[in-house]
Amino acid sequence: MTGVNDDVPGGRELLRVEGVTKSFPGVRALDGVDLTLRTGEVHVLLGENGAGKSTLIKMLSGAHRPDDGRILVAGGPDGAHDGPREVHIRSAQDAERLGIATIYQEFNLVPGLTVAENIFLGRQPRTALGLIDKKAMRARAAELLRRVRLDVSPNTPVAELGIARLQMVEIAKALSLGARVLIMDEPTAVLTSEEVETLFGIVRELRDTGVGIIFITHHLDEIGALGDRVTVLRDGRSVQEVPASTDEDELIRLMVGRDIAEQYPRQRPDEPGAPLLRVRGLTRNGTKAGPVFEGIDFEVRAGEVVGLAGLVGAGRTEVVRAIFGVDRYDAGTVEIDGTRLARGDVRAAMRAGLGLVPEDRKGQGLVLDASLQDNLTLARLDRDTRGGLVDRGAQRREAAAVAGQLKVRMSGLAQPARTLSGGNQQKIVIGKWLLADTKLLILDEPTRGIDVGAKVEIYQLINELTASGRAVLMISSDLPEVLGMSDRVLVMSQGRLAGELSAEEATQDAVMELALQSPNGAAEGPKNKNESAMEGSDVH
């Protein structure tokens, strides 16, 4: 066992992965991966989707077992001096005993139970009579919630919490297990920038108490802000371990194995074309808390990319769903090419040339167990039907053409959509709308959870679409993406359009200022900023 190496940050070695390989039928997911994690370090795991990050963390959490190679973990809290010993992690329970906790993107919380009950699920403190000691459970939960700076009562049902707070509950749960290794799989993917800051604060505190953290992210700017070391995975191999201060271009080069000229390759049109979409006074009444959105006015011109920014819960998704006819609205009009669209009629919206790539790719965008061909041709099923019969041959040709155009990495069109990586799945959802001859494509969080390489491909596709006279309306919580790709940025705050910024005016600060505006127009003080960010996510 090697001792402490002084030229790297962090303390003693907590966890070591040596030459681990893992194959699934037809794929070699991991091919000799090495990784070391020290106490008090944030170790970033970086790689494109399909590079093997998920397989590696599933191995550490007991969901998969390595075909070859070793995993070593240091002994218990006192035994850390012994150095790591080889272990076999066969189940989630094994991982738990070893002090390894994993926070996945999909949370493992029971919505109907309270925060305290979730934290201690299956391990509730008992009274002398063997009954659950609710008082002790609440007290211990309250203490854990303080540690993660989460200001909710332990008795709050989890169903009432937004994504950011759910994540804090997951962290509290990991702490209650006495985790010494905390694995976080893209924890920032669904958070607003304010929430990300809070999360970073908590992660830093945990690090300072000696917890080793494996942090997966696709946001390169987060690496320098939070990380100590970075291990880059590519095609199932650990390419290199570098300090977190490595510059972004170098990280991208290591990750994709080639240079990416520009991260946001937007080619802006010289001048936008005629208005394609015109939204006037769009309003949807909500509950007593206020309207879901109110008085939304904007237009999108041919050839344009319009970004729709704002905090999660500001009403962006609700607005685009109303425009697309998925949800109803109470007042206002939606016009395409000067023709008014019927309310609540998806088919009318599609005929008029709208397409929606929803934020929840798996839940709303894809029929996961259906073939790629069926997914790609779903939105033009009626057009491929002649005399009552579906022309399967035409479907196959169309699907093959668009899959080729989008460079979908697949084994064939009969492959189920479930088995593709996130980036390729998103290409399928977009391809579906290309085949439906969409004039205005609405993208809701188009690159969430997608690796850098696939992101750039999607950006290039956006360029192609707008160059051919079509238009894109893009919701994104990834501010650099909004700024990098939009020709104009609309900012929503609490159900209203807080303002519009041209590409030149749009900076992170300008967008955030509008996003945090209260309905009466004035920006709130810094203390309230935090609150509105949290509340925003709760509404969602």
Add this chain to the structure above:
Amino acid sequence: MSTEVKTGAAAEAVGQAPDRDGLGPWFSRAVLKNGPLGGLIALVVVMAVLSKDFLNGQNLLNVGVQASVTAILAFGVTFVIVSAGIDLSVGSVAALSATVVAWAATAEGLPVWIAVLLGLAVGVAAGLVSGALVAYGRLPAFIATLAMLSIGRGLALVISGGSPIAFPGSVSSLGDTLGGWLPVPVLVMIAMGLIAALILARTYAGRAMFAIGGNEEAARLSGINVRRRKLVIYALSGLFAAVAGIVLAARLTSAQPQAASGYELDAIAAVVIGGASLSGGSGKASGTLIGALILAVLRNGLNLLSVSAFWQQVATGLVIALAVLLDTLRRRSAR
């Protein structure tokens, strides 16, 4: 702490992805590889070995006749299950449709072709009501079709006054044989099976069923009118039930209001044995046919072997569980 979870490499190997080649005899491998068809073939082989009378032409045609009503019902239920619904009403709707045909032709003296159209229309109407309750009333399919199960049976009893009504002669020939050997119910079963296969694989209605069953929200966001599609799906199920009811009555030469009671469960079993998933998005007409044949071969074979009707029920239950278990294993190993 760490020693608790530390064991030898041998135990590790056991936990690896199961190696199907090492699973054992040819028999179970064939079943695993070919799914329901392998199961049917295996069952036929077993029955042929156990009973000399099983594998002759006449008996096999009997099996076909015995499978026909279940199979036709099950084709209709396949549409519903593929779209992630369930239809418990098909047995009752079959009896109601047959009763309406007999009542219209025999009691009211209407021309036979009008009586048959009326019977089919009643099946479609019952399906439309179930479909409307599911699509527009947002009732769970289980509840809506459970209600229709009761309503359909009740109406059959009301119309018939509780007693069988003679079936018109020309329709009863549906229960006869062609050329003295080929049973018409088997032909109807094959025809309905081909129609079901065509609908599922090649029509807008069929492809929409798979999309809705696979992910209803994604289907809706892709422009499929989910509610209208559900009306069509349950109406088709009602139509197939009506055909099954008429075939059954033709074989019995009378419409009996209590006929086909409990057949909905056989139909669902046939669909599931045939490899469809109750959670929707998968299913084939050929699989459903095989499922119905498995149930019929089992009953026929056990009859030939003089196994008591009571034990036959036990055996049927075991086969249903085994078939779905094997199918689950097969899918898992294919993943």
